[in-house]
Amino acid sequence: MAANEEMNYLEKYNIEDYDRPSVTSDIVVFSIFEDENENRRKMAEGKLSILLIRRNVHPYKDSWALPGGFLRKDETMEQCAIRELCEETGLDNARLIQIGTFSKPGRDMRGWIISNAYLAPIYGENVKVRGGDDAAEAAWFELQVEYDDNKHIYSINLSSRDRDDEVRLKAKAIVKKNSCGMDEYEVTDNDGIAFDHTEIILSAYATLRNHLESDGLAYELLPEQFTIMQLQKVHEVILDRPLLAANFRRKIISEIEETGIIEEGKAFRPAMLYRYKGL
Amino acid sequence: MAANEEMNYLEKYNIEDYDRPSVTSDIVVFSIFEDENENRRKMAEGKLSILLIRRNVHPYKDSWALPGGFLRKDETMEQCAIRELCEETGLDNARLIQIGTFSKPGRDMRGWIISNAYLAPIYGENVKVRGGDDAAEAAWFELQVEYDDNKHIYSINLSSRDRDDEVRLKAKAIVKKNSCGMDEYEVTDNDGIAFDHTEIILSAYATLRNHLESDGLAYELLPEQFTIMQLQKVHEVILDRPLLAANFRRKIISEIEETGIIEEGKAFRPAMLYRYKGL
DNA sequence: TCAAAAGTGTTTACTATACACCCATGC
DNA sequence: GCATGGGTGTATAGTAAACACTTTTGA
Numbered sequence: 001m002a003a004n005e006e007m008n009y010l011e012k013y014n015i016e017d018y019d020r021p022s023v024t025s026d027i028v029v030f031s032i033f034e035d036e037n038e039n040r041r042k043m044a045e046g047k048l049s050i051l052l053i054r055r056n057v058h059p060y061k062d063s064w065a066l067p068g069g070f071l072r073k074d075e076t077m078e079q080c081a082i083r084e085l086c087e088e089t090g091l092d093n094a095r096l097i098q099i100g101t102f103s104k105p106g107r108d109m110r111g112w113i114i115s116n117a118y119l120a121p122i123y124g125e126n127v128k129v130r131g132g133d134d135a136a137e138a139a140w141f142e143l144q145v146e147y148d149d150n151k152h153i154y155s156i157n158l159s160s161r162d163r164d165d166e167v168r169l170k171a172k173a174i175v176k177k178n179s180c181g182m183d184e185y186e187v188t189d190n191d192g193i194a195f196d197h198t199e200i201i202l203s204a205y206a207t208l209r210n211h212l213e214s215d216g217l218a219y220e221l222l223p224e225q226f227t228i229m230q231l232q233k234v235h236e237v238i239l240d241r242p243l244l245a246a247n248f249r250r251k252i253i254s255e256i257e258e259t260g261i262i263e264e265g266k267a268f269r270p271a272m273l274y275r276y277k278g279l
Numbered sequence: 280m281a282a283n284e285e286m287n288y289l290e291k292y293n294i295e296d297y298d299r300p301s302v303t304s305d306i307v308v309f310s311i312f313e314d315e316n317e318n319r320r321k322m323a324e325g326k327l328s329i330l331l332i333r334r335n336v337h338p339y340k341d342s343w344a345l346p347g348g349f350l351r352k353d354e355t356m357e358q359c360a361i362r363e364l365c366e367e368t369g370l371d372n373a374r375l376i377q378i379g380t381f382s383k384p385g386r387d388m389r390g391w392i393i394s395n396a397y398l399a400p401i402y403g404e405n406v407k408v409r410g411g412d413d414a415a416e417a418a419w420f421e422l423q424v425e426y427d428d429n430k431h432i433y434s435i436n437l438s439s440r441d442r443d444d445e446v447r448l449k450a451k452a453i454v455k456k457n458s459c460g461m462d463e464y465e466v467t468d469n470d471g472i473a474f475d476h477t478e479i480i481l482s483a484y485a486t487l488r489n490h491l492e493s494d495g496l497a498y499e500l501l502p503e504q505f506t507i508m509q510l511q512k513v514h515e516v517i518l519d520r521p522l523l524a525a526n527f528r529r530k531i532i533s534e535i536e537e538t539g540i541i542e543e544g545k546a547f548r549p550a551m552l553y554r555y556k557g558l
Numbered sequence: 559t560c561a562a563a564a565g566t567g568t569t570t571a572c573t574a575t576a577c578a579c580c581c582a583t584g585c
Numbered sequence: 586g587c588a589t590g591g592g593t594g595t596a597t598a599g600t601a602a603a604c605a606c607t608t609t610t611g612a
Contacts, residue, residue, distance in 0.1 A: 018301060018349060019351075019352055020299040020300060020301050020302065021299060021302055021350065021352070022297060022299050023299065023300055023302060023393065039588095039589095040584080040585080041584085041585085041587090041588050041589050041590090042588090042589070042590085043589085043590070070297060071300065071382070071393070072298075073298055073300075073384065073391050074384055075384070076382045076383050076384070077380045077382040077393065078382075078457065078458070078459050078461070079458075081459075082458065082459060093458075094459065095459055095460040096459035096460070096461070097461075098379055098380065098461070100377055101356045101377065101380070101395050103350070103354075103355045103356040103357075104355050105352065105353055105354070105355070112352050114302065114350070114356065116380050116395075178357065179357070179358075179361065179372075180357050180360075180361060180373065180374055180375035181374040181375070182357070182375070182376075182377070227590095227591090228591085228592095229590065229591080244575070244576070244577085245590080245591080245592085246575095246576090246577085246591095246592075246593075246594090247574070247575060247576080249591090249592075249593095250573095250574095251573090251574085265584090266583070266584080266589090266590080267583065267584045267585065267588085267589075267590090268582075268583055268584075268588075268589045268590040268591075269581065269582035269583050269589080269590060269591045269592085270582075270583070270590095270591080271590075271591055271592090272591085272592095318561095318562095319611080319612075320560090320561050320562050320563090320611085320612085321561085321562065321563090322562085322563070506563095506564090507564085507565095508563065508564080523602070523603070523604080524563080524564080524565085525564095525565075525566080525567090525602095525603090525604080526601070526602060526603080528564090528565075528566095529600095529601095530600090530601080543610095544611085545562090545563080545610070545611080546561085546562075546563090546610065546611040546612060547561075547562045547563040547564080547609075547610055547611075548562080548563055548564045548565085548608065548609035548610050549563090549564080549609075549610065550563075550564055550565090551564085551565095559612105560611105560612090561610105561611105561612100562609105562610090562611105563608100563609085563610090564607100564608075564609075564610100565606105565607085565608075565609100566605105566606080566607080566608095567604105567605085567606080567607100568603100568604085568605080568606100569602100569603085569604085569605100570601100570602085570603080570604105571600100571601080571602080571603100572599105572600080572601075572602095573598100573599085573600075573601090574597100574598080574599075574600090575596100575597085575598080575599095576595100576596090576597085576598100577594105577595090577596090577597105578593105578594085578595085578596100579592105579593085579594080579595100580591100580592085580593080580594100581590105581591075581592075581593100582589105582590090582591075582592100583588105583589090583590090583591100584587105584588100584589105585586105585587090585588100
């Protein structure tokens with residue numbers, strides 16, 4: 001009886017009667033690339049970078065944007081993000097962390113479009129990036145974030161890697177608590193970053209820093225086998241401060257294990273390679 | 280020129296061409312209610328409770344569900360959640376924490392509907408709850424969550440407060456890591472909880488525990504002025520373990536301040552009332 | 559007087575931090 | 586030899602946990 005009634009109801013129910021938004025995922029793909037090394041005695045420094053695509057369609061044609069795309073009917077939000085990430089990088093086993101929902105009315109001039117944003121830390125050394133259908137090209141940008149503690153202003157600088165013509169993008173944003181106590185970024189200056197992607201990048205950066213130690217994200221940015229110093233450099237680049245090697249070793253030694261393999265070819269004492277125990 | 284070209288493009292662009300989901304917010308409203316006190320010498324114990332509504336429309340007619348509703352064109356996702364919370368409780372200044380996106384195909388038999396879920400810890404002592412348009416009634420349910428460490432199974436028990444006929448809801452779920460390393464709940468048993476709301480409640484509970492200390496959520500569950508022991512009871516109920524009063528006091532004393540007012544009327548030494556300094 | 563919370567003091571263990579020191583390597 | 590990272594030891598400071606003890610209240 002009740003089941004019958006329910007079936008009747010569902011048949012009459014037409015979801016088209018209500019206004020609906022388009023839903024997208026945007027992904028902030030992080031990777032760390034080693035600089036060219038001028039001094040053989042020193043370890044290479046790394047730069048935190050994110051993947052951007054240059055749009056070849058309107059709106060924001062020729063601007064740089066985060067990779068992402070529309071949610072399809074047969075997939076979850078995460079699967080959508082994984083699919084987009086895979087289209088862009090070929091990687092299909094990355095870890096994704098949800099950053100939040102971006103839904104401010106007017107954020108996309110094409111209409112009512114909301115975005116669920118994710119971050120994906122990857123080891124990008126061997127990854128070939130390629131643009132999707134609405135992108136002319138994809139490129140890595142070194143990310144530099146500065147924070148003015150007094151004015152609560154974040155400045156971000158992005159500069160392209162591996163391109164003949166260097167591209168530089170800049171933006172500034174003020175952090176505020178919104179009406180329900182969440183951090184929110186209000187962009188005040190923007191040079192070359194499409195949509196509200198500055199806010200998404202800043203949120204992703206904050207989430208990456210917060211989840212770095214508690215969630216083992218640093219290991220995603222390294223190959224499966226790595227030295228402790230490589231792991232330390234990842235932490236240093238993301239936390240943006242130097243760490244003491246002796247203390248760092250003791251702190252993380254319990255969550256990694258020796259591979260037995262010893263690194264060769266460096267102009268200093270060779271190090272053991274470790275792997276993540278996976279908590 | 281370029282601006283003109285962009286305008287032309289946007290005019291031709293028809294967002295209706297693409298398939299779109301309906302988007303809702305669901306809110307897990309937490310509150311702690313003191314039990315009746317049989318012993319005047321003891322402080323009342325509290326029970327963690329959540330707010331559910333009984334659906335009076337299909338699907339899941341007569342089942343209990345989380346309050347929530349459809350996203351409107353002129354609001355953000357958070358504003359949608361605030362609006363729904365206000366409709367249900369009259370509160371318009373609660374803190375909301377985003378739990379995540381629930382988007383599994385088929386999660387709602389009415390069609391393609393995805394949900395962004397939030398949690399809202401509130402001080403509910405004086406709040407009158409009422410159902411919205413698709414709800415026959417709203418009621419508080421005491422929430423009890425148990426975890427089997429070996430089998431990775433969560434059991435949740437909900438039992439109604441302040442109702443003539445006691446309602447009991449139950450469910451079990453297995454925790455797994457999904458393909459991108461996030462925790463996911465797979466419901467194995469369910470008695471009376473609508474949609475995938477068991478998963479949402481479990482995610483909310485985990486988020487509440489995780490953010491309790493780092494984010495000052497405990498203060499949302501108390502009136503503006505409170506004793507340290509009241510604050511400790513909130514922590515104890517949520518973390519589900521006893522704490523030592525002497526240590527707890529020292530741990531949180533730096534984030535609260537004295538009001539100067541001293542509690543009266545208890546059958547034991549009166550306590551200072553404090554307020555949250557707000558980090 | 560008594561039970562229970564309010565509040566202080568103290569001991570012990572653990573963790574974070576800083577730094578001194580030796581080792582191993584390629585140039 | 587020497588600069589640099591690899592790795593160990595150790596002293597100090599701060600925090601967390603456990604517990605003993607005194608104070609204050611209403612019944």
